[in-house]
Amino acid sequence: MIHFLYNKFLTRKHVKKENQLVRWLYWQLFKYLKVSLVAYYKNISVDSLGINKKSNMIVSLTSFPARIDLVYLAIRSILNQTESPQKIVLWLGEEQFPKGEATLPSSLLKLKPLGLEIEFCKDIKAHKKYYYAFQKYPDNLIVTIDDDVIYPKNLLKILLETHQKYPDSVLANRVRYMEMENNNYKPYREWEINRVGNNIPSKKIFSTGVGGVLYQPHFFKASFYDLEGIAKTNCIGDDIWLKAGQISNNISVAFTNFYFRQFIEIPDSQKENLYSKNVFESENDRQISEVFDYFGITDKSFE
Numbered sequence: 001m002i003h004f005l006y007n008k009f010l011t012r013k014h015v016k017k018e019n020q021l022v023r024w025l026y027w028q029l030f031k032y033l034k035v036s037l038v039a040y041y042k043n044i045s046v047d048s049l050g051i052n053k054k055s056n057m058i059v060s061l062t063s064f065p066a067r068i069d070l071v072y073l074a075i076r077s078i079l080n081q082t083e084s085p086q087k088i089v090l091w092l093g094e095e096q097f098p099k100g101e102a103t104l105p106s107s108l109l110k111l112k113p114l115g116l117e118i119e120f121c122k123d124i125k126a127h128k129k130y131y132y133a134f135q136k137y138p139d140n141l142i143v144t145i146d147d148d149v150i151y152p153k154n155l156l157k158i159l160l161e162t163h164q165k166y167p168d169s170v171l172a173n174r175v176r177y178m179e180m181e182n183n184n185y186k187p188y189r190e191w192e193i194n195r196v197g198n199n200i201p202s203k204k205i206f207s208t209g210v211g212g213v214l215y216q217p218h219f220f221k222a223s224f225y226d227l228e229g230i231a232k233t234n235c236i237g238d239d240i241w242l243k244a245g246q247i248s249n250n251i252s253v254a255f256t257n258f259y260f261r262q263f264i265e266i267p268d269s270q271k272e273n274l275y276s277k278n279v280f281e282s283e284n285d286r287q288i289s290e291v292f293d294y295f296g297i298t299d300k301s302f303e
Contacts, residue, residue: 051085166254
């Protein structure tokens, strides 16, 4: 029942004029899900969790010390999918976890026999989510997710079905539409969320990683793996570097057009996050400008 309710909540489209009673009911549903989903995944039987070794899909994510005690909830939600991945790989910075697995919580380590792999690597912040997985698994479908969200049970199924429709595009469950005004980009905060007009893939659709994004590593040139460029542009947001890599290789994004509400965040996971700095302090606008300049992206790149 809880999966049905979560799906019902997430797939409800926004309407301009909404009945107050309906709005109140969905607000109550949201509050119920925030508590109940966490309780569900804390207590779920490990017998119902697992992977499919025959799948070509690998899920990749990263985390850091402030969230390491909570990330197991996000991973459990991916181990409970209707379309199971081949494995889940969690990338952790060696500098942040110098003692390796010795300091990791048991709630996380207990997931290793179920399909979780933990890799330690150079800490390149949010870019760890895709950077190493793309290079280690070049022939797989890579789905990136965040570490602070409980994902719906059909998340991977929806991505895979959309991939089959648009095999030459990046697929995303949550997007923004890159809007222009007087030959300049409007501020990131003004880009509409999950409203892209039609379902045709476009280079102006900007995927946001929190919703889960499906990539094919061969979309990206060797020049994409440019740690010096990431440092030079002070690109904090992995979504922005990924978008520049897509445009420079003429790759469009397709919106799955299935989820329309924000996924439920894990309580206490937002004590440290990039969202406020990037969005509300206009950091995304600076990064987009500098990264696109670095890649040589112009208006004509979107044609």
